[in-house]
Amino acid sequence: MNLEGRKIVVNKSSKELSELLKTPENYKDFMPDGLQKFESREDGFKFGLQGMPEIALKIAEVTEEKAVLTSASSSLDFTLTATLKPLSENQTEVQMLFEGKFNPFIKMMVEKPLQNFINTLTDKIEAYK
Template structure:
């Protein structure tokens, strides 16, 4: 299952946005309002939204200034969440969130809508930085 947010413009340079997204504690600012738990632990963080199970994301890969890839810590629900960062000018960048997961069709059908809403919220909150 592949989902993507709209591309959004951010009033930060590509480098500034990349550095912001590689600091895991900053993701708390991007979370939806209904967040109930957020804890950073080394190269990972765990978050919980009201009515959903807690999820641990691990910093999997950084491609300097272009991409930050987070992945699920659990192999039960394998997925990645990628932030693509594109320079649009010296002091602005475009960002897009991509979600890729390997789920059975029933699970995909149940989680597609909440996941799309989640990555759209992350994107919208990035645009407010």
């Protein structure tokens, strides 16, 4: 299952954004409203949203071109990647890409909430100062 967020332009360099995305605590600023729990760890974070199970993510890789988050749970196989494409010295195009391997039943249950989550992350990153 692949999902994409819309492409946005952020008024920060890809270097600034990659530095921001290396720190687990910073992801709290991008979480949707309804966040009920957020715990940062050395290599990632865990969060809980109203009406959804908790999700634990590991920060697998962060470069000036992308930030890759993977599931910290062995029962869920997915990655969430933010692509970072420099447009100028102070502007970067960002797009969220989700890739998951789910059985058809799970896919049916999670596809819409995940797309909403990606859309919210995109909105929060775009509005970030």
